[in-house]
Amino acid sequence: MTRQRDVILQALADEEAFRSAQELYADLRTAGTPIGLATIYRALQTLADTGDVDVLRTESGEALYRRCGTRHHHHLICRSCGKTVEVAADAVEQWAHAVAKRHGFRDPAHTVEVFGLCRDCPDA
Amino acid sequence: MTRQRDVILQALADEEAFRSAQELYADLRTAGTPIGLATIYRALQTLADTGDVDVLRTESGEALYRRCGTRHHHHLICRSCGKTVEVAADAVEQWAHAVAKRHGFRDPAHTVEVFGLCRDCPDA
């Protein structure tokens, strides 16, 4: 664990929403923390590999990162402000397993995200 | 509807798996069909907007396209050969709606994909 990695974890720890690497870079530089963009990408990749951060892809293909609990979960995300809630989904887990089995697919995995507008965001 | 757009729809119609724009381009050119890459991207975007093709993002961020039924559905996808089955998921629809409501999120939407290895693909 190096100073830079700690800084990145810290930046994510304070944050409820998913953030992009470029956003983190801009924020840290603005805050006067010296760090390279390559370092941020490397750290995020490492953290994603070890399961310390979750990754999701924007509709446009950009990768977003978030410090999440280690238990299996999914996300409820405000599509305006990005506010994110971790949600459990036992029924969905079982459904995914069953649908794979029914069609003869083995070693099943799944992605599930729910989007909406949170209480604090106007309709606009 | 122009010749090019018809060609693209045709290429997708014969295909069970999700395909990338670049794959379609390579295949059509190899088959002797003259078409530009920009045209393919434009056509796919239009078709996606009108709901005639579904789009999904690779883990690496690449966009993949597939001609699908018009009813709401999700996908069961072989992560080796790409074979794709459309699946209904009423239980999941209801769960998504409920979880959004419970947390005060309105106008809910969701993404759900199931991945696995199909019968025809070795474990490798």
Place this chain on the structure above:
DNA sequence: CAGGGATTGAGAACCGTTATCACTATCGGC
């Protein structure tokens, strides 16, 4: 046949991400 708006496609530009590589920080052994 024109005229004119829509479409095409080669190439350039764009942008998020990854690779390169010289430099620096860290650490265990001396």
Place this chain on the structure above:
DNA sequence: GCCGATAGTGATAACGGTTCTCAATCCCTG
């Protein structure tokens, strides 16, 4: 402390998928 080995950093270049540009072409309508 000093040294060499090792791992990490970051400015920059390269990469790859997508979008933009714009001149040429198509195609509908009068």
